[in-house]
Amino acid sequence: MRFENLEKELKNRNINLSYQRLKILEYLAHNQCHPTVDQIFINIQKSITTLSKTTVYNTLKKLVEEGLVRVINIEDNETRYDIVTEDHGHFKCENCKTIFDFNVNLDSFSINGLDNFRILDKNIYFKGICPECAQVNEKN
Amino acid sequence: MRFENLEKELKNRNINLSYQRLKILEYLAHNQCHPTVDQIFINIQKSITTLSKTTVYNTLKKLVEEGLVRVINIEDNETRYDIVTEDHGHFKCENCKTIFDFNVNLDSFSINGLDNFRILDKNIYFKGICPECAQVNEKN
DNA sequence: ATACAAACTTGTAATGATTACAAATTAGGT
DNA sequence: ACCTAATTTGTAATCATTACAAGTTTGTAT
Ligand SMILES: [Mn+2]
Ligand SMILES: [Mn+2]
Ligand SMILES: [Zn+2]
Ligand SMILES: [Zn+2]
Numbered sequence: 001m002r003f004e005n006l007e008k009e010l011k012n013r014n015i016n017l018s019y020q021r022l023k024i025l026e027y028l029a030h031n032q033c034h035p036t037v038d039q040i041f042i043n044i045q046k047s048i049t050t051l052s053k054t055t056v057y058n059t060l061k062k063l064v065e066e067g068l069v070r071v072i073n074i075e076d077n078e079t080r081y082d083i084v085t086e087d088h089g090h091f092k093c094e095n096c097k098t099i100f101d102f103n104v105n106l107d108s109f110s111i112n113g114l115d116n117f118r119i120l121d122k123n124i125y126f127k128g129i130c131p132e133c134a135q136v137n138e139k140n
Numbered sequence: 141m142r143f144e145n146l147e148k149e150l151k152n153r154n155i156n157l158s159y160q161r162l163k164i165l166e167y168l169a170h171n172q173c174h175p176t177v178d179q180i181f182i183n184i185q186k187s188i189t190t191l192s193k194t195t196v197y198n199t200l201k202k203l204v205e206e207g208l209v210r211v212i213n214i215e216d217n218e219t220r221y222d223i224v225t226e227d228h229g230h231f232k233c234e235n236c237k238t239i240f241d242f243n244v245n246l247d248s249f250s251i252n253g254l255d256n257f258r259i260l261d262k263n264i265y266f267k268g269i270c271p272e273c274a275q276v277n278e279k280n
Numbered sequence: 281a282t283a284c285a286a287a288c289t290t291g292t293a294a295t296g297a298t299t300a301c302a303a304a305t306t307a308g309g310t
Numbered sequence: 311a312c313c314t315a316a317t318t319t320g321t322a323a324t325c326a327t328t329a330c331a332a333g334t335t336t337g338t339a340t
Contacts, residue, residue: 016336018288038328052290057327059288062248064225075237076219077212077298077326091257102253113242117231131256158317179295192319196295203317216286217327268286 013066023048024059027102028069028083034090034099036078074099074125087122093130100130153206163188164199168209168223174230174239176218214239214265227262233270235277240270 006025010017023044028035031043036057045051060081061067072080074092091100104106107124129137150157150165163184168175171183177196185191200221205208212220214232217244231240246262271279 015162016287018335020239020289029288035245045276050172050290052326055289071216074218076205076213076216079216079326091254091259094260100253100257104251105249109245111229111244111271114231114266115239116247116274117240117266118269118274119231119266120234120267120268122264124262126259126263127261129258129260156305156316160318184284191318194299194320195318 009068013068015062015066015068020044020051020055021049021059021062024056025063025083028063028081032083034072034080034082036080040081072099073123074127090125091130092125092127092132094127095129095133098130099103100124149208155202155206155208155209159198160184160188160191160195161202165195165208165223168221170201172223174212174220176220180221191229196270212265214267223274230264230265231270232267233273234267235269235273238270247255 006029007017007024010021010025015021024040027040027044031039036092037053037060039053040060041053041056044056060069064071064081067085068083070082070085072082072090073081074090087104088089089102089104091102092098093100101115106124147157147162150161155161159190164180167180171179176266177200177224178184179190181193181196182246184196201210204211208223210222210225212222212230214220214230224241227236227244227246229244231242232238232241244264245266
């Protein structure tokens, strides 16, 4: 597991250490459910009562810039954050809103129309109904 | 080409015809550049001076619900709309901001971890530098 | 340990996209 | 032509995000 030492990870990326930054990174490492800014803010505020939402925004911006965290834009009204930066896909259940990870080899499939394009970032996401919600629906 | 008769297309989907709706659909058909709400609004306002932005939002919502138009969420602060609803990928140039289409067979590649998920919608987008911008950069 | 500048955090205000809502207008059916 | 339902419009409200300035903390040099 990456992030056995989050402090070191920050220093490696020339991000100065601060208590807030460490707590935010810890939260992301322990809650890999693709949280929103609000979820992160509300939870960490429990232990850092003076925390400002601006700090959460600032820190996330920095973590994204340095490649420690990736942004997930599925809905237009909620940005989510993922500490897993390796290529993988996301499935959002339209019923329970959970976001699931799935494995996909983005290099394996054929693409037409991108010759000479320099690809820096690949994203794939699906929407639908997760198995649990599908099962509940059947019973109705 | 689909949409040789946009009026008929609307009726087929039980969307009542209105001058505004037709103009918005026409705009999307003739400007397949994935426009934002603002672009649509500003351009159509030239011919319908009384147009309200709320109408643009309402209409787009309806067109999306009825499957005539698809939403594109790449950046978190700008929703774009695409009249091409067939599966295809999008590439956004981080320099000139243009969004390019590319062909991709979303069924062809292997996915692990989505057994028993009902997939209703597939999205794929890349970011990077388009050939034109890459060439300009080289010269510097 | 002290001092100082740079970096970070905080709170508040501003911005910008989207939605809510009610009144005015228009469309479709009789 | 008339009536009802659907649509459009303008304004206000909402909500996420950013801007900004003041206060606090950190890192470094003395
Ligand atoms: Mn993920
Ligand atoms: Mn497209
Ligand atoms: Zn579900
Ligand atoms: Zn470009």
